[in-house]
Amino acid sequence: MNRTGTNLPAVGEYNQTVVLDAIRRRPEGITRSELAALTALSGMTVTKVCRRLLDAGLVDEQGRRNSGPGKPAAVVKLNPSGGFAVGVHIDPAAVTYVLVDLSGTVRDHSRTGTPTAGDPSAVIDEMANAIEALIAGSAVDRSRILGIGIASPGPVNVEEGLLLNPPMMPTWHQVALRRALAEATGLPVLLEKDTTAAVVAELWFADPTSSRDFAFMYYGTGLGTGLSVAGEVVRGIGSNAGDAGHITVDPEGEVCACGRRGCVGHITVPRTLVQQAVHAGVLTAAEAGSPDSTVDVDAAFTRLAALAAAGDAGAGVILTGAAQALARAIVVIVNLLDIDEVIFGGPFWARVSPAILAALPGAVHADPALIPPHPIRFAQSAIPVDVAAVGAATLVLDNTFSPRPSALLLATE
Known part of the structure; x- marks a missing residue:
């Protein structure tokens, strides 16, 4: 546009x-x-x-x-080297850092384990050191760094720059990350919910003819949703819009942490699918490891995806079931917003995309609850490395260079 x-x-x-x-x-x-x-x-x-x-x-x-x-x-x-932005994506499994130039090219990236220290100062120090190492290692002119964008699991308080209570990160409660990281690095800092950052990235890099009405399904340690309507990111009054994880897709399904049954954000995530695979005999308990270990879940999920790709019937049933559950949630979102595209991404997505996309479109279009008569397209994010990390960097570029009637200024506090 x-x-x-x-x-x-x-x-x-x-x-x-x-x-x-x-x-x-x-x-x-x-x-x-x-x-x-x-x-x-x-x-x-x-x-x-x-x-x-x-x-x-x-x-x-x-x-x-x-x-x-x-x-x-x-x-x-x-001039791609005219400015750069740092993007940071905080996930329960890892923290990803990227350095992006004006053209959107990822110049460098790194990854560390997610800090678990209860003391926020230890968290900030570790992240600030990783950012400084990334900038120094890339050999770019530091004066050309426009700022830092942080993408975090919600809920967040964007106005105050706070991480409120991210899931699966129990020590991260009311962390004033934006202010502290700005003070530690001397750079402007923006904070955004990770799925929102992913949508910002998709819009920033989109071809002018691309759809402006879409949902972004982020498939990582958890399931998140970001939304674009008429080419604008849907943030909501508290910048936490798009949490579709508690859409009920199976009233007889497993009990979610919220107390209800069959929430899509519980029954489709990697940890739950690995547990289903153990119960079905597709994976052994030894192969699955501990459900509380992100490393074990990552390895077991990779094994499950490989079995499905190799034609294992049990693994295929599990992933097809996940596709059907996702389809029911997508129908609710499509009905509500009348969007015509769903984009998938996230660190766990690529491993299961062939199996999920083989079943998902048919399940969506065949659902009798689907209202909009127009076709719905399903696509995979083409953004490299980590879409939320790149999205975090894009937040800085977007707030600096995207035309809006009311300019948004980067703030360090």
Whole structure:
């Protein structure tokens, strides 16, 4: 979707983001006259904005081409090294760090175990050290680091920058992570729910013709959902929208931690599927290990997925059942929001995607509860490394460079 600007002087900063957004979405380059036509800005405004972007090192002029009568016009392209953002994804199993340039390319990444210390200062120190090591190891100009984005399991308090009570992370309670990490690194910090960050990333990297109405199903240690409606991220009043884990998909199913039966966020996650595999004799207790160990669950889930891929009937039944449960939850979400696409991603997704996607679309479209008559597409996120970590970095780029009528400023507190 192309944004258009205004020629009123009072919104010069907004015009700058409009022009930069148009440039970054055309990696082949664009002339000033083409920018003027695309953004509905005057040629003089575009020229002034491009001059500022060139002076700031955010864009370059690379070659010339004919775009109408007269001499060939200079081609303006994004300078990927004009700015960088750090993304941090906190998961019960690991913390992933990425360094992303303006084009969205992941320049470097690292991963550590999730800190479990009850003392927030120990947590902050460990994360700050990992971020500094990532920046130093990448050899980028630190002055070009625009900020740090943090993606965390919900619930979060975005306004205060707090991690409230993330699931499966019992010592992380009311952690003022944004303020402390900003103080430790001297960089601006943003905090967002992980599934919301994933949606921001999908919108940032989306082709202009891509759907603007979709759900992002994040399949990691837990199941999360992020939402985009009309190209805008659905955050909700407390920035915790999209928690679909407690949609009941099997009234006779296992009891969830919430006390109800058959919640999709309980019966489809890796730990539960591994336990089902043990009960069905697909995996031995020794192969499954401890259900409370993220390392053991990861290894056992990998084994279960490999068995399904190899044609093991028992493993296939378990994953097909998970697909059917996901389908019932997706029908509820599609009915509620009238979306036409569901995107999947997350650290555990790739291992089971062939088995799940073999059964999921048919189960959704055959569900008698499905209301919208339009087709629903199912896709896999193409974002590399860790979509939530990249999404966290994208939060910084998005808040800095995406055009909005009301500018959002990065804050360090």
